[in-house]
Amino acid sequence: MRRMNKLSAINCKQTERWLRRRVAGELPASAETRLAEHLHACSACAASARRLETALAALHAQTAPEPPRDLARRIKMAALPVRPVAASQRWYSAPALAAAGLALAVVALALSVHLPPTTPPASGVAVAPANSPVAAAPPAVRGVSRAAAPRLAALPTPSATPAPLRAVRGKIVPAPGAGFSVPAPAPLVNVARPRPAAAHAEPSVTAAVMTQADSATPVRLASAPLARPRVAAVKADDEPRAARRTSGNFADEAIGGMIAGAVLSSYLEGAPNGVHVQPVSASGGAFR
Amino acid sequence: MGANVLVNKEKAAVPTAAAVAPEVSEEVLLVERAREGDTEAFGRLVDMYHRRVYGIVYRMCGADDADDLTQEIFLKALSALRSFQFQGNASFRTWLYRIAVNASINELRRRKRRRAVEGPSLDAPVSTEDGSVERDLADENDLLPAQEVERNETQRAVREILAGMRPQHRLVLTLVDLEGMEYREAAQTLRCPLGTLKSRVARARDAFAKEYEKYQQNLLLQAEQRRLRHLP
Helix, strand or coil: CHHHHHHHCCCHHHHHHHHHHHHCCCCCHHHHHHHHHHHHHCHHHHHHHHHHHHHHHHHHCCCCCCCCCCHHHHHHHHHCCCCCCCHHHCCCCHHHHHHHHHHHHHHHHHHHHHCCCCCHHHHCEEEECCCCHHHCCCCEECCCCCCCCCEEEECCCCCCCCCCEEEECCEEECCCCCCCCCCCCCCEEEEECCCCCCCCCCCCEEEEEECCCCCCEEEEEECCCCCCCCEEEEEHHHCCCCCCCCCCCHHHHHHHHHHHHHHHHHHCCCCCCCEEEEEECCCCCECC | CHHHHHHHHHHHHCCCCCCCCHHHHHHHHHHHHHHCCCHHHHHHHHHHHHHHHHHHHHHHHCCCCHHHHHHHHHHHHHHCHHHCCCECCECHHHHHHHHHHHHHHHHHHHHHHHHHHHCCCCCCCEEECCEEECCCCCCHHHHCHHHHCCCCHHHHHHHHHHHHCCHHHHHHHHHHHHCCCCHHHHHHHHCCCHHHHHHHHHHHHHHHHHHHHHHHHHHHHHHHHHHHHCCC
8 A cells, every 4th residue: 555655656847747737727637636645745846836826817817908999890991992093083194294294395395496585694694894893802813813804793683784794706805995805715604603612601603714724713703692593604515514413303303404404595595606504403413 | 542542631621611610610601701802791700809819919019009900910811811721620710810929929029129229118118137027107008998907916917927928928828828729729820739839838837927926925025014114
């Protein structure tokens, strides 16, 4: 009898396994008695059994979380099939948008052809005399004498007074009565908005008087700020290369550039021969 | 010949709507109708299972966004319903729970990644040497019905302990002990062998019991400190 008791006794490790099986409801009834005997004799295993049962009782006492009352309704509503709007019911379509864009471009082109030419000096490039209030600031001339330095000012508005000194056929010639001239054989007048050195620097007009000997002599002419002087007057056969743009919407720029170019070229149609006026982008590059 | 027998056995194992048990046949018919675009049948399936799906998501991810995640799970199930097939004992229910489990695990991973980028959230559980403890914040969530019933101290403690456990342990405890799934169904949901699931559950229960004992000891300690503080 005593031997039988020894055989039926279980050790602590087996008790641990049996406890797990009992919790899972998988311990046979025959093993229950032997387990109870061991738990009665071993305080450590009894404590372990109590700990497990207490924790599981707390776990099973957890109430189920109550979902929001309208959750099922919301799911059903979201699951309803969404019928796409038929193409015939839409007020817009891709072909219509494309046609509208094309029509705009055609209108801009037609305007550029049929608009009457405007007065050339008022088109954005003018040369002011020395006593003009526009060119009151003393020019900082490098390589060119101050007396011989032309005073140029870009006039963004057509209402500007025509200047007596102007660029004609690639040369800057004085108007009758003006006191100086530029002895350059093939000068190039470049009126462009330079990039400001500092973030808050005031933009000003810089003209580069280019000769064969000194191909690029920047001359700071007038420090008067320009409202919209985004006009570059360059020689037609020496057009500066536009900076390659690596960002931006190509379509926007292409269409915008086309329309703006057409309108602006018609607006500035009366520009002097040999001087080609073209719009420049905010970054300084020319529109293609 | 052997291969043919195997194929026949596999075919025989796939139950049809008529061959399955009566309690499952309704589910099968609803699934068939929902698959054909019957929104009413799908709505019935939502009525049948949204509570349990919500429970799984709530236990795994917490109350925040649990309803949105539940809705997302059902919509995912609806879009994948065509690919669902009754195979063996796998039911629509098990398949749906598996989607819920995967969505919950993905949500936990997403939160972990977000925490790694943005730093810990102000209402995230506080990690301590004894595990993680949820912050006791009085916010508008306290007014939710789902949390009002959890104001009991023991329930709150259990929730905090579960939140601090490993997701693997939390998942099996959620399915088996909290949602009351059978071992076999939980194993099908997690796509793991039955024996593996049982050992996972046993380890998870041991881990939970250890943490719960710490919590109880801490309670006793606090009560003792309060008693000593009020002594003259």
